[in-house]
Amino acid sequence: MGRGKIEIKRIENSTNRQVTYSKRRAGIMKKAQELTVLCDAQVSLIMISSTGKLFEFTSPSTTTKTVYDRYQQATGFNLWQSHYEKMQENLNKLKETNSKLRKEIRQRNGEDLNDLNFQQLRGLEQNMDKSVERVRNRKFHVIGTQTETYKKKVKSLEEAQNNLLRAFEGRDEDCPYALVDQERDYQSAIELANGGSHIFAFRLQPSQPNLGDDEGYASYGLSLA
Amino acid sequence: MGRGKIEIKRIENSTNRQVTYSKRRAGIMKKAQELTVLCDAQVSLIMISSTGKLFEFTSPSTTTKTVYDRYQQATGFNLWQSHYEKMQENLNKLKETNSKLRKEIRQRNGEDLNDLNFQQLRGLEQNMDKSVERVRNRKFHVIGTQTETYKKKVKSLEEAQNNLLRAFEGRDEDCPYALVDQERDYQSAIELANGGSHIFAFRLQPSQPNLGDDEGYASYGLSLA
């Protein structure tokens, strides 16, 4: 191959190794190309140098993926199998968990109870009693907080109203006929404060079809007044 | 390359093409091997003949998969991307669903209620009330069914007992002292039928720590008597 027979072993001088790599890489690429054309073959050649650089040749008649699919088919070894399997396993676990969760929800919804024995049913019932109690408490807490908020709003509205009223009263001394208008304004403002809040309260459940028992609601309305 | 310059184009004679393929295949394999050793490179060479036969060379320092991973990394084109992406998408959807289901369960357990407004809380409460009612009904149904079963068992036990008693009574005419024993046996048999069933009843909930209200239980005990 050159000036004197060479033995095939790692070239220790890195410069020489790099030069040889360039030359031989070109040579083998050419060979691959010739093989492709002369013999009608499909060739995939990938070379990675020790520095990590990658060169490849693929016959124009094919693609890297096609060659690899054939490779997997021929060797019977799916290179991505293990990766796939892990993902699939994960997927299955999630599906299983999912279905368990759904079943738990159905049972907590009073459906799909056939698998449960008396003891389990009692446990579930007690658990649900406790849970519904928690929800009820939270509901009251929420409505209580809201009530406080609206109370404060009404107070501040009333205060503003009073200030306004006092301002008008001061003006009365100059204009005695203004009082009627003021009083009408004051009344409608109060109505707005109360009525407005009530309107809001009723709109809290705009799409609730069955208003049935309204105790939470009623107490909200009362505490506003 | 041989006796006369050859031009690189498909060898039409299939025999010659096949011969050339064999020789050149060996040649390029050798080159790949030499490149691997001399230059410390990682080479993957796959050749598929026009007849579909596959030959490969892979540097001993690597595997086909490693080379391919690097290839994909270098080209930025993941051959399996679309497949992976679908799986990953699926996985993420499942995870999301899962987390929603868990949240629903927590809420149905009276936890994690902060996100719910008054209206939602009322809906949840009503739903849970209905659900717990269904569970309760199922519980009664299950215990009712069990009760029926035990009733029948007791009846058949009693019948067997009566038959036995009658048989003993027939024997009395020959042996007047046997009656005492019989009566004692009869009593303990009745006790066994009731008591045994009660024992079973109490064992229905062996690990239930809080027996609290026992109305389902009590009615079972009563209907046995």
Next chain:
DNA sequence: TATTCTATATATAACTA
């Protein structure tokens, strides 16, 4: 580093058996 230059080693097309 990468290319070019050459002397030589290799590869291989055509031939042979």
Next chain:
DNA sequence: TTAGTTATATATAGAAT
């Protein structure tokens, strides 16, 4: 078919650039 021979074309090591 496959394997060995041989004349030549190619590839390439080492040196120079």
